[in-house]
Amino acid sequence: MxxxxxxxxxxxxxxxxxxxxxxxxxxxxxxxxxxxxxxxxxxxxxxxxxxxxxxxxxxxxxxxxxxxxxxxxxxxxxxxxxxxxxxxxxxxxxxxxxxxxxxxxxxxxxxxFIDGTIAYQKADTPRLAYQGGKGIGRFQAMLADFREPLTDILPGFHNIRFRFKQWDETLAADPAGRAAQVAEEIRWIEDRRAEMLAFWRLVEEGTIPARVTHNDTKINNILFDKQENVLCVIDLDTVLSATCLNDYGDAMRSYTNTGLEDDPNPDNVSMSLDIFKAYTEGYLSETHAFLTPAEAEHLAFSAKYITYEQVLRFLMDYIDGDRYYKIKSPDHNLVRTRAQYKLLQSMEAQYADMQRIVKEELERYA
Ligand code: ADP
Ligand code: MG
Ligand code: MG
Structure with missing residues (x-):
């Protein structure tokens, strides 16, 4: 070998x-x-x-x-x-x-290989969350004037209209005969369908512009220097032309969760407002100058959007008979669905605070 x-x-x-x-x-x-x-x-x-x-x-x-x-x-x-x-x-x-x-x-x-760097596996302090936000924010800011074509190597990624098409087909086919037993969870998705589509329409019509996005904003895709400052964003396999809100929202889905993505106890799961605030501060310190009003207005929403999409995808895979995500137990996808839904509910409960934090941060640069 x-x-x-x-x-x-x-x-x-x-x-x-x-x-x-x-x-x-x-x-x-x-x-x-x-x-x-x-x-x-x-x-x-x-x-x-x-x-x-x-x-x-x-x-x-x-x-x-x-x-x-x-x-x-x-x-x-x-x-x-x-x-x-x-x-x-x-x-x-x-x-x-x-x-x-x-x-x-x-x-x-x-x-x-970029040597002499530190990589973190988890961003569980506000300091690191701030740095993570700064890292992705700077990456996006340096690419804000990028005008070359990029091949869409992951068609449909974070496109909720595409997900609903898969969702409707999966529910209609009900290949594993599981839809009836998850009627309540299906309602979680349906109750929010219109709201999510309304947001995506703004992306489709260009009100929210397409930019270069990273699409895998985990902290271990950022290398830090010895002074623990952001040095370099790595793992660029998934760079795409899409809304930059996808990067921000997905980071908020992963950074702010006080529990696990597949936490068996949903009581462990909530959104940490402190982490949300710290990441947002770091992100806006680099992006405030180029974000359009429509983008800025939808930052907090994008956290809900990406989390909702993940609830949908886990539940859809459960209904589909577990064909996409690797599972460790027969109901693993359902456990994931419930844990991510708990996160979504926590975001919904704190939504006014999230919007206030974004607004206050932006006002510092106005
Ligand atoms: P994956 O897509 O599988 O996550 P990555 O490109 O993130 O792969 O690489 C895996 C790990 O390898 C990174 O988290 C980082 O620790 C290390 N790594 C990748 N590229 C570099 C690089 N150019 N310099 C230093 N370390 C790197
Ligand atoms: Mg990686
Ligand atoms: Mg990767």
Missing amino acids: NQTLRAIAGRFQTEGEIAVVRPLGEGFINDTFIIETASAHTPNYILQRKNRHIFTNIPAMMENIVRVTNHLKNKIIARGGDPRREALTVTPARDGKLYYKDDEGEYWAVCE
């Missing part, structure tokens, strides 16, 4: 002699390895086998990443930063392609 990995690593335009290739086990989506080079004067590299079940067009995905990182690098250079530490650097294959496709049809890609 290691011999094969070395051979694969050797397909790329790395500098210096490769000393060792070994697994780096943190990610969820791809298989990640580190390529260590023999000399301290040459960089190390990240080698990834990209998940071709989730990403069906990896060449286009790599094109997207290069376009976005080139734009970021120009911005970073202009303000005197280090473009190889503050943005990912893709290392092409020796044949010039941005990836290497092996004999088994697996796709591999390489980028430079």
Whole structure:
């Protein structure tokens, strides 16, 4: 295996002699390895086998990443930063392609390893939440004037109209015969359908604009420097043209949860308003200048929107007979549905406070 990995690593335009290739086990989506080079004067590299079940067009995905990182690098250079530490650097294959496709049809890609950084697995303090918001906010701000095309490599992502189509079909087919037993949970979805569609209409008609979005805003996709400040946003596989509210809302869904996404005890689950406030402060410190009024007005709503979508997707997968998400028990998707619904209810209960916090934060920059 290691011999094969070395051979694969050797397909790329790395500098210096490769000393060792070994697994780096943190990610969820791809298989990640580190390529260590023999000399301290040459960089190390990240080698990834990209998940071709989730990403069906990896060449286009790599094109997207290069376009976005080139734009970021120009911005970073202009303000005197280090473009190889503050943005990912893709290392092409020796044949010039941005990836290497092996004999088994697996796709591999390489980028430079950014060393001397800290990665956090959980953002459970306001300080870290602030930094996380700042990291994604700065990423979006540097890309606010990006005008190149991006291939939509995840069609329908966060598009509730598309989800409702899947939802209606799944309910009509009821393939696992489970719909009757979750009538109450189905009502949670139906009661909010109109409100969610009304928001999505603003996106469809362009009132809420499309921008470059990251789409996987977990804290472990941000590298911090030794002073614990945001250095670089990584894991750009899912960059898409969409509303930036998706990034903010998804971060709020994951950062603010006082329990687990699949907490067996919904009493553990609620939205931490402190974390919400801290992330929002960090995010707006970087984004206040470019956000339009329509975007700013819907920040708090986007947290509910993304959480609602997740309730829908877990419940839909339960009704569908557990075909999409991996499950650890027969009712795992139902447990997830109820836990995320609890989070949604907590957001609904604190919605006036969420809106007030966004408004007060924005007024500081007015
Ligand atoms: P996944 O999509 O599977 O989450 P990531 O691209 O996030 O994969 O990589 C997994 C982990 O590898 C990251 O969380 C980070 O710790 C580390 N990593 C990835 N790219 C780099 C890099 N360029 N420099 C340093 N560490 C990295
Ligand atoms: Mg990642
Ligand atoms: Mg990823």
